[in-house]
Amino acid sequence: GQQVMQIPQYQHVQEGEDFTTYCNSSTTLSNIQWYKQRPGGHPVFLIQLVKSGEVKKQKRLTFQFGEAKKNSSLHITATQTTDVGTYFCAQTSYDKVIFGPGTSLSVIP
């Protein structure tokens, strides 16, 4: 069935280092959404990408949608302890939302 894969599963970084998580699909995606879930919290919508090659920025976060619309990435510049959490990508299809397994980010102060 439809699924998206994410790598890495876990990432531990020193505060100030950069972080990137990748989302990959075997099929072409109509769009990709990114969510963040803090420990003990609920998923919070970050952004949606729709166009091939699209790049969007939110402060230190940069989101990219691949040219073939089969992959996406989230890059955080100079991580802070507030970036700790699990980052999920999600694809939407036929009124369903399919989440990737997530990348759990730990930031060492």
Place this chain on the structure above:
Amino acid sequence: DSGVTQTPKHLITATGQRVTLRCSPRSGDLSVYWYQQSLDQGLQFLIHYYNGEERAKGNILERFSAQQFPDLHSELNLSSLELGDSALYFCASSGLSGGPTDTQYFGPGTRLTVL
């Protein structure tokens, strides 16, 4: 605070029992989505309702059912509970077209523990 409310916050019950989880969407949102989050399965889409009608089903077991009422709140009914049903259950709401590309706002979740 997303504006989506879920009750109860925690629920502890025994195998074989039946429970009902409740979700109130953000004011004006017509869509409600239900998700199950467990450690080994991640976030699993269960079902989507739009303005009272079922729009899409995901990996929802036959023992589970949901509905959305005229006032737009939704309930997720879980019956014949098994140990493996222990998980965090989230609902999310969205407005606009009712399609999944709308921004989804998640509630705080209900943590279900089946003993």
